[in-house]
Amino acid sequence: MKRQLNLVQTGRPPLQKILCLFLLFFIIHSISAQTTVTGKVSGTTQAQPIVGASVLVKGTKIGTTTNAEGMFTIGVPSGRKTLVISSVGYESMEVDITNSSNVSVQLKETTGGLTEVVVTGYTAQRKKDITGSVSVVNVADMKQTPVGTGEEALQGRASGVTVISSAQPGGASDIRIRGITSFAGNNAPLVIVDGVRSNLHDINANDIESVQVLKDAAAAIYGVAGSNGVIIITTKKGRSGRAKVSYDAYVGTTTRGKGYDMANTQEEANAIWLQQKNSGIAIPSHLQFGTGANPVIPDFITPAGVVGAGPDPATYDINTNQITRANKIGTDWYKEITRNALVQSHNLSVSSGSDKSSYFFSVNYLNQEGILKYQYLKRYSIRANTQFVIKDKIRVGENAYIFYKQNPRFGNQSEGSPFTTAYREDAIIPVYDIMGNFAGTKSLGLGNARNPFADIYRTKDNRNHNWNISGNLYAEVDFLRHFTARTSFGGIMDNNYSFNFNYVGYENAEGNTGSNSFGENAGYNNSWTFTNTLTYSNAFGQHNVRILVGTEAVKSNGRFVGATRSNYFSEDPNFWVIEAGTGTQANSGNAYQSALWSQMGKLEYGYAGKYLVNASLRRDGFSGFAEDQRWGYFPGVSAAWRISEEAFLKSVSFITDLKLRYSWAKLGSTGAVLSDNPYDLYSSRLGKSAYDLQGNSTGPLVGFYKSHIGNESTTWEEDIITNAGFDVVLFNNKLDVTLDWYKKKVSGLLFEQGGIATAPPIRGDAGLPLVNIGDIQNTGIDFNATYHGIIAKDFKIDITGIFTSYKNKIVDLPGLAYRDGDVVRNNRLQRHVEGRAFGEFFGYRVIGIFQDDADIAKSPTQQGDEEPGLFKYQDMNNDGKIDADDRTFIGNPNPDFTYGLNIAASYKNFDFSAFFFGSVGNDIFNNTLYFTDFPDFFKGGIRREAAINSWTPTNTNTKIPKLRTTGGFSTDNSGYANSYFISKGSYLRNKQMQIGYTLPSKLLSQYGIDRSRVYIQAANLFTITKYEGLDPELPTQPDSNGNIFRTHQFGIDQGSYPHTPSFLVGLNINF
């Protein structure tokens, strides 16, 4: 952008001068004769003043808002005769002031909110004028769910938006708008906060004024970033009137939940005996449980299997002679790592305004302890939004949000994470040995899991710090009556700093002889968005026109640096600095940059308020593509017909409003494309291209390797989305319904390059670029309905239902018969083929258990692994043998639909609300069973059901196959999934339920309190599901930073942080 300024300064009149001249002109122009009008705005009764209602002189930009008593004063230029008065929740009204300078206005409540103004991407429209598919979130309802991240708050609140949340405080959630649109990386929508590209994750929900989700052509104005949908968030502004202070707080506890039902020590020992006997070992033997007909539970597990008095404690040595008593009952590891966790949030906001300036200021403190010990989210945030009006024509302002958070998190959904080791660690192992040091699998014969409590305890002194500043500065100028120029510059500065100490897990079977080490990391991510728009809007006759043109530049960059050192003399946290280590030192670092440069235009046209057309076009250039592939055009058109305005429907009394809509748009996604994508590149990396040619054992020479193959023809994923829908308001605003049908066809999917050129003999080991192959399609229905009822006097009820569905289909995978998902441990779980959905599970279908030799004899062969008690697979091709050709699709993690149901009722001073979220028709791959039901796989904990109810010749009515010492094709180890692990994943969850009481205002007014409400609340109170794992709501496996990354690995339970019930009390006070 520097170049731009230079050019202006040398060749043309300086920009500032031009601006000044413009300003001067407007100032002159606006000084003219005016009269003053005062008035009061109230609701249906005079006793209800409407605070913050907007009062606008029709045909101008002159406006103000009402104060706390509903009063306003406005200067009206001569020749202007009409005021337009509007407020959220009321129908707007035009007031003739020809004959009066003092008016009293009563607004009618419009529960349908048709006149509500909704931000739709660089412009704002009244809801009734919207032509695209836009979900408007009920923010008040949304805020009622006590969660730490914006994604979670959005769950079930907007039709078309599927959110799968992580229960780990601060954990990332999967969020998808209208299904899965990309294989390689990114399905996350674009999030715009106050006009700036931002994110939802750490927003303070109390600051949110409105949330809109653009799902079709409405998102086309965001071009190459719009394909996954756009979430637009506007934060609160100050309103006219005296300063208002709100304090909102809740405090409560999240319960630890029920945990796993694991076998106790005796049950497990019996299962080990059964396992060996089943495998033909006549006299079972185990390093802990002895040798003989029955297992003997020892008194000590280190030394192994000692019955009776243990060794002399004086001989104890933590490294060579740990002495550990057996837990003869069995340790409940889930219980050891969890707690009932404290959650609290305190939010204080102050806002005020006049017709010349306004401010909104808030501070928030959130402390969400995780049910996992030592895990928490602590966030301190401040928001300051201000706006100044200069000479009526110019508005300048800023939105600023600063937060500092500490959010240590553990790995989730992976076999080393705490909720996984909790079922892998053996029950006989106690938490501590006789000296109070940790006990673990170093005690022989008990597998290789890590002591899950020790693992989390050892993180307690690690710290991570995250400072983040986001927001924007903006200026708006009205000129030439119909024009508004707006400039906004904003962005995010995100800084991370963390350090962590790695202790030697002396108690574990593996990794018990290393040395300690310490790591320290720092990084930053910056991005800015610079937007300039010019809007022309005019209403003449029956025509209503708005035209917007603009440019936008977005730049992102970041760097990361990390250092580690080993061999610390002391593990005392006060000793933890990089310099203090004496062993190996290593460092790491990386950097990235990208830019987006865009021009756009948009037309909104309405005729007589009933024929509405919108059109937009955006031209985007993205730096991650080669120069001739960089630029794309993204058009969108939409039209709506408010058929209820037609004469023939006017007489239909039960229809208050009916609008039909249709849209078509082309959007794009740059997926996970990075700036290296077009280039052939070489890199240097210790682990990959260093070699110790000198043979000195510690100082390899560092060379180069080809790290990346470029592709210059890669470009964006192209998404054609068509949408048809209607909005209807019925029975005098009692019921409003929106229904949309859509088809989203994404072509040129960004995949890692496939095909012959990527084969190792051709390309070696260079990294592959993303290229455009394959098409995917989502079709679905979004539906929401709200019913506002008055059951009796003082008894009101609102019910909102949200329905979201997508049907995903892979349309085309050119040159590939299939594309497999990753191997999870030993087995490949997923396969992608044309005509089926993304992420479907693929493998053998279990049709029963072989009951006896006769059963085996009449069944197809199973690669030599046929015995009574093993799985019987379905012979898909009926060739008499089960082999790779008999694998089939055995489950689909995509739900048929998800839904949200919100019920809000009030009776006099009492209010009640409840919110339910559900998912229907999705399958879960329960990979935890691999560890808990197949002790041949890895020794360790066994599920109680597997220990006591596995197949035996006398226990044949079971689904659990016989336990054996060596797995095989017909149980857990075919190299592919089988349907034993598949479970129905549908669930219905009560996300929150609360009862509130508003204290009588008479009581409070003497203390200067306007309103005070107290409530009690339960979150995640109950879940109805047939799924037997801990939690059917399963986010994909996050990367080491906690970010969701394996797009396709969803619906797989690898030990996930569970959602458990919380109980809270809360308070809202307004001064």
Add this chain to the structure above:
Amino acid sequence: MKKTKYKFFIISSIVIVAVIIACGKKFLDKPPLGTLNPDILATEKGVQGLLIGAYSMVDGEGAAGDGFASGASNWIFGGVTSDDAYKGSDPTDVAEAAPMEQWVSLTPTNSALPQKWIACYAGAQRSNDVLRTLAIATGISTDLATDITAQARFLRAFYHFELKKIFNKIIYADETVDATNINVTNSADTWPRIEEDLSFAVANLPDSWPGEPGRANVWAAKALLAKVYMFQKKYSTAYPILQDIIANGKTAGGTKYALMPHQYSNFNPAQKNSAESVFAAQTSVQDGSSVDWGGDPNGNYGDILNFPYTGGPGACCGFYNPSQDLANAYKTDAAGLPLLDTWYTGLNVSAQASIPAAGAPYTGTLDPRIDLTMGRPGIPYLDWGLHPGEAWIRNPVNDGVLSPKKNVYAASQKDAYTDVGSAYWGPTELVANNVNIIRFADVILWAAECAAEANDLPKAMEYVNMIRSRAADPTGWVYKNSDYSAPTATYNTQTTPAGNYKIGLYTSFPSQEYAIKAIRFERRLELAMEGQRFFDLVRWGIAAPTINAYIAREKVLRPLKANANFTAGKNEYMPIPQGEIDNMNSDGTIRLEQNPGY
């Protein structure tokens, strides 16, 4: 007034639009950070750096998709496949290696296969990158260019040879093969291409590389060429080369080739790149690579699992346990000679108490190399104390009671030759212990084979006895009640040998058949657990009978082997990875054909 206003508006609009368009192109110029483009490397330093990158794949690790199965030691493809060793650990841990001892479950989708395939072709293409960049580089002298070319072609031949012996039907990827030239198949015979590269290397490589013992010199090239001939049974072509190496060869460091006085010196990180080291994968630790996630540590990552479980060095992961059959092979007769036909009869060496079928333990005499090759219960495991038996075994039912020993290190060498730190899950199993690819003993035994094939039996016996003489030297044996001296790989107090050792020299090879049997047996004993055995069995044409006999003997002890069966004419080579076949043939042109039987 009004006119002026519009003029300003129009002019400023034009300016803004002009600026906007001019600004876009530059603004979007955001090259990747932290990488190099090909032109920057077209210098001497750049090409030398690429050559180091090509060498760095010799250890089998460092390419995306590599793993335990791609390690230089070939413990899975050459060891577990043979009668030397079990996979180890629990049967479903690294389950992809179980089919290498079961055979019936070995399919083209096995995930161990692509690891080796990818790592070797990565090495080959990195070698090609050296040649391609050299072609466009400036400022490199002709002599230097020849040195570089010869090393790159040696490495390319090495990588293809690894592929050849495992997969047989392979593609030869030279520097012309890239995305613009995919016209390759695995139907052509690749031996001549390998020989051609090695012949160039023999003709152009220097005698030594002072200070850089890890590079390939002319003698390494000759040895590899001889090995290539041995695999083609071209004994008479190999023999003179081998004789030349034995008479004149020296290491890249400039030391004349010789057998080290103590066999275990070849597995001692303190004595690496010794006079016996012809070509080895170099390893390094504490160089920062172990925390370089996504890369691969430069310590011997391929063998990181191959340590006793829970105790001793590393504490993880209990893989690659020597087989009962291998232990029995070290039995000797009254003359100290191996039981060439009857080693497996009678009692089991270190018979496993918890398995009744294993019977009582053998108490007769043993070749002392048994305790240099494997950890046995009650025998000192270097300076880690006595091997405790099952306590160091992950899954005794399938893994027996023996532990690998040739890739481990002494307690006194911890930290000096191991990685330190806990960022990596197995830092102390990352060892700066070179992986022998060709050692001088190997060369001598090939020469013995060639002599026997030429029916020069006294010479053949002389070669074999060279190896046995060293093994018979009691200073290299394992002793009880003694401290292990890591710098020399010997025990300080040599009073009580750890086992009932007896080893003698051959006094005659009565027939060519006997000679060949004795040489083959000697190779097994000397090179056990070094990833050679299976390839030897295949090149001798005796894989199926040997392995099936072994399975028949072992299945009574090991449940994992219950259904095992080796199919002759099929299992001699691994299947070509199915994913590679699908990919290479995806446009309908058959470039990769599967090996017979799969």
